[in-house]
Amino acid sequence: MTLDRAELTTLLGQQWDAIAALVTELPEERWRTPSPLPGWTVFDVVAHVTGTESWLLGEQPPAHDPMRPKTDVRTLPHVRNEVAVLNEIWVDRLRPLPGARLLELFGEVTDRRRRALAELTDEEWSTPTPSPIGQVPYGRFMRVRLFDCWMHELDVADALGVRVEEGGKRGAAAFEEFLVSVPRAVGKFGKAPDGSRVLFELTGPQTRTLRIAVVDGRAGFVQAFDEPPTVQIRLDSGLFARLGGGRTIAGAHLDAIEIAGDEELGNRLVRSLAFTL
Structure with a gap:
């Protein structure tokens, strides 16, 4: 925007x-x-x-x-x-x-x-x-x-x-x-490995589909994946913002977060989203 x-x-x-x-x-x-x-x-x-x-x-x-x-x-x-x-x-x-x-x-x-x-x-x-x-x-x-x-x-x-x-x-x-800082949270804090394809499906007031690929150690947004996502994470945009802001922890909202695919990676990512000062 x-x-x-x-x-x-x-x-x-x-x-x-x-x-x-x-x-x-x-x-x-x-x-x-x-x-x-x-x-x-x-x-x-x-x-x-x-x-x-x-x-x-x-x-x-x-x-x-x-x-x-x-x-x-x-x-x-x-x-x-x-x-x-x-x-x-x-x-x-x-x-x-x-x-x-x-x-x-x-x-x-x-x-x-x-x-x-x-x-x-x-x-x-x-x-x-x-x-x-x-x-x-x-x-x-x-x-x-x-x-x-x-x-x-x-x-x-x-x-x-x-x-x-x-x-x-x-x-x-x-x-x-x-959202600008989300790829950094995925790569640096969530330690998503090379080749990872992370799909966030955000519901609620700020509905978004976010595709993040990790290539050569760097995570970044992409328009599409060449293969199915490694992990798909679905949650409300308000919860996503509060996790990114460190206002709450994923462990308190596991019933509101859906993870498909590599569940170990997905769980690590939602627990590592906090990146604001």
Whole structure:
């Protein structure tokens, strides 16, 4: 899926609105509901998005409150890299706020981000910039942001026990960014051997047929197989996204995953899908 600049910025704005809608008028105690992300509550997820978009505006995390114990975020078990360190600092510094104030801040920050995106020149939009997937044009980085925020919408919804629309153009654009990393998960983490032909049949809101072949040690998407698939895996796209995001484990959903062909490989693959930071 190729998105032009206007469409992508519109979808990003809609994504921020979707997150805000989930927590508008949320009682304070529910802000502190644990989320599927280790160590983070609903509040922390929204604080993370707020912090990342603030950072993209060129801002630094708020100063540490000297009245609060200082947390060495590098010692937290879910912090495994420098990106996670920065994420955790933003969350930690915003955590003392009431939920209602965080929501106000989230709205202020995302409004400024909308204006900043609208003011970018075409040259700036295409300029290579560091991102979680490496050096890419700024516009591609914004599709990564759409995916990240979409996943965090699911995190908040799952924590609060509510259902959200996972289909539609916004979900499809985010899901396309998610799919880019699936071959790497199959080859590097799932250790699918050379010659493997992996077929994922995704049902639900993001219905897809994904064909991945491993050739000369590299896994990649192909349009068709020359021979029947080595393994065929059928599951809901929402579960697929949550497995890829490390929000759950395949062992908790074996009744919702169908594997045909090489069952040993299939079971290894669904247990090795987590690839997000």
